[in-house]
Amino acid sequence: MLELKNVSWKLEEEDKWILRDINLKVQKGERLVLTGPNGGGKTTLARVIAGLREGAEGEIWLDGQRIDGLDITGRARAGLGYAFQQPVRFKGVTVEELMQMAAGEQCSREELCHLLSQVGLCARDYLGREVGNGLSGGEIKRVEIATVLARKPRAAVFDEPEAGIDLWSFDKLIQVFGDRDRWPGALVLISHQRRLMEVADTIGVVCQGRLVDIGPREQMLPRLFGEKSGQCPWDGGND
Amino acid sequence: MKAITEKLLEVVSDFKGKLWEKSAYSVREDGGCAAIHSTQHTHITPKPDGSGLDITVDEGTQGETVYIPACITHGGVEEVVYNDFHIGKNADITIYAGCGVHVEGEEGSRHSGIHRFFLAEGAKVHYIEKHAGEGQGEGKKVLDPQTWFELGEGSLLEMDTTQLGGVDRTCRITKGKVGKDARLLVRERLLTEKDQQADSQFEVDLLGENSGCDLVSRAVAKDQSHQDFSSLIRGFAPCTGHTACDALLMGQGTVDAAPRLAARCEDASLIHEAAIGKIAGEQLWKLQTLGLTREEAEERLVAGFLK
Numbered sequence: 001m002l003e004l005k006n007v008s009w010k011l012e013e014e015d016k017w018i019l020r021d022i023n024l025k026v027q028k029g030e031r032l033v034l035t036g037p038n039g040g041g042k043t044t045l046a047r048v049i050a051g052l053r054e055g056a057e058g059e060i061w062l063d064g065q066r067i068d069g070l071d072i073t074g075r076a077r078a079g080l081g082y083a084f085q086q087p088v089r090f091k092g093v094t095v096e097e098l099m100q101m102a103a104g105e106q107c108s109r110e111e112l113c114h115l116l117s118q119v120g121l122c123a124r125d126y127l128g129r130e131v132g133n134g135l136s137g138g139e140i141k142r143v144e145i146a147t148v149l150a151r152k153p154r155a156a157v158f159d160e161p162e163a164g165i166d167l168w169s170f171d172k173l174i175q176v177f178g179d180r181d182r183w184p185g186a187l188v189l190i191s192h193q194r195r196l197m198e199v200a201d202t203i204g205v206v207c208q209g210r211l212v213d214i215g216p217r218e219q220m221l222p223r224l225f226g227e228k229s230g231q232c233p234w235d236g237g238n239d
Numbered sequence: 240m241k242a243i244t245e246k247l248l249e250v251v252s253d254f255k256g257k258l259w260e261k262s263a264y265s266v267r268e269d270g271g272c273a274a275i276h277s278t279q280h281t282h283i284t285p286k287p288d289g290s291g292l293d294i295t296v297d298e299g300t301q302g303e304t305v306y307i308p309a310c311i312t313h314g315g316v317e318e319v320v321y322n323d324f325h326i327g328k329n330a331d332i333t334i335y336a337g338c339g340v341h342v343e344g345e346e347g348s349r350h351s352g353i354h355r356f357f358l359a360e361g362a363k364v365h366y367i368e369k370h371a372g373e374g375q376g377e378g379k380k381v382l383d384p385q386t387w388f389e390l391g392e393g394s395l396l397e398m399d400t401t402q403l404g405g406v407d408r409t410c411r412i413t414k415g416k417v418g419k420d421a422r423l424l425v426r427e428r429l430l431t432e433k434d435q436q437a438d439s440q441f442e443v444d445l446l447g448e449n450s451g452c453d454l455v456s457r458a459v460a461k462d463q464s465h466q467d468f469s470s471l472i473r474g475f476a477p478c479t480g481h482t483a484c485d486a487l488l489m490g491q492g493t494v495d496a497a498p499r500l501a502a503r504c505e506d507a508s509l510i511h512e513a514a515i516g517k518i519a520g521e522q523l524w525k526l527q528t529l530g531l532t533r534e535e536a537e538e539r540l541v542a543g544f545l546k
Binding site for chain 2: 050052071072073076077081082084087088090091092093097098101102104147151
């Protein structure tokens with residue numbers, strides 16, 4: 001289980017709180033989708049969980065282990081996965097090498113191929129390619145997701161996994177995120193896509209740095225998509 | 240051969256415990272000849288004045304590999320060697336060259352290998368050059384290689400040149416002329432650390448119609464080391480040329496990069512690029528999220544960059 005207790009984070013340069021008192025629990029096998037207006041703090045929250053933003057207040061627990069005192073590596077080794085919203089490109093690192101780093105020595109080439117095929121990539125064509133400018137935005141995004149899946153994390157945060165991905169690969173991703181037998185960890189998906197929300201058990205709304213609403217999918221979808229005003233109903237407009 | 244020479248050969252010339260039976264080779268050790276061997280189609284002959292070698296590859300020779308390494312096992316050696324490679328029409332071969340220097344004392348050593356390549360029409364050469372220094376001595380390990388070339392019609396010279404540590408000072412000069420339909424491909428990899436200094440200079444004249452050059456240098460400057468990179472591609476005919484220098488800075492390392500182009504024909508298409516910077520923080524973060532420590536991540540990124 002991934003649990004956040006009163007997590008806050010302040011942008012020191014501007015003396016501004018970006019996240020305030022976030023509390024949530026994601027059980028093993030649970031899919032939580034976090035949505036909300038742009039600039040509401042979702043990506044910052046994902047980065048705080050993964051350890052990419054230092055100086056956060058509050059507590060983060062993973063399967064009974066407190067991890068907020070650990071650095072990025074420590075959290076990864078504790079079983080936390082994190083997929084970047086904008087994947088990183090590398091010079092001289094191939095898809096296979098990156099996948100092997102992610103999986104560790106126990107992962108065979110066949111397993112890597114299978115993981116890549118799950119995100120819609122034909123492994124034979126991709127394993128030897130550099131994770132660099134030769135890959136399109138959608139391709140590198142799928143490699144990014146595959147590296148997280150390769151780690152078989154206890155809990156993982158995917159920041160807008162659908163961004164830049166074509167319709168057919170998106171279908172495969174939805175299957176992956178929905179397959180609780182194959183991927184039994186706790187998953188946090190940051191997304192604006194209704195189709196991803198439909199595989200969620202729970203949906204939360206992050207707005208102005210706060211978790212302003214959270215509940216079961218069946219309750220949250222009508223609230224999110226029943227609103228016709230064109231405005232986020234939780235966004236009061238005050239900073 | 241000395242044990243140190245064998246160890247250096249493993250680093251610079253694909254040596255695996257014994258000399259290359261089916262290939263032509265010449266092993267230079269501390270200024271003298273340790274071993275020399277020709278084959279039916281590749282002839283290695285010492286120059287009459289003792290200044291180096293003439294390596295002649297017969298027309299149409301296919302798939303042969305030639306080894307021309309030089310090793311220095313102690314301080315106090317200073318040498319300049321002239322090796323000329325005459326590659327026959329439509330030959331297709333691989334050449335391993337390079338130099339390893341081992342110094343233990345306070346006295347340094349310097350090797351300058353001046354390799355000239357003359358490729359006949361349709362010849363193809365893959366030239367693999369490695370340089371390395373080792374030993375705990377205070378004496379400076381200095382390597383100043385020069386590669387000159389004349390590429391005949393439709394020929395190809397593919398050059399992989401690497402220096403991955405241990406060399407205190409180097410001045411590397413690569414220059415030559417590319418003929419009609421000929422191509423030059425260069426991949427340089429340079430790593431400097433501590434207070435090492437490297438100067439790498441390229442000068443290529445694209446003389447023939449449809450000639451081409453692709454010159455890519457990747458450099459890592461660690462600690463207090465410094466590197467200078469300069470390249471000049473001149474297009475005198477309808478041709479394509481590309482030069483790029485990509486450098487990573489670590490610690491207090493510094494790099495000066497100056498790629499230059501000169502078009503002397505309106506149909507010359509020339510491009511240059513240069514990028515210098517430290518390892519991107521997000522690259523380190525990504526590998527850390529995969530469970531690597533920051534130091535492991537840096538190591539992997541540098542190894543990949545210089546691959």
